Amino acid sequence: LERLHGLGITVVGRQARALLVGALARARVCLIPGHADETFCLSAAESVALRVPVLTYGTGALKDRVQDGINGMI
Numbered sequence: 001l002e003r004l005h006g007l008g009i010t011v012v013g014r015q016a017r018a019l020l021v022g023a024l025a026r027a028r029v030c031l032i033p034g035h036a037d038e039t040f041c042l043s044a045a046e047s048v049a050l051r052v053p054v055l056t057y058g059t060g061a062l063k064d065r066v067q068d069g070i071n072g073m074i
Helices: 002-006 017-025 042-049
Strands: none
Touching: 017 042
């Protein structure tokens, strides 16, 4: 993780909802790999609402939440 921080990349783990919006407001991109059992993905929904592009594998709900080339990239 230190190597990523040196590149200007900050990895943030799970966040409480109150902290999530603040973290996303400072982000230039949101990396969310996805999970097969995910049915909504709040962090992706918040990212899209804040106009922060989402980069994902498109697993689970993310295949529906992220429009490739519009609000993120699958």
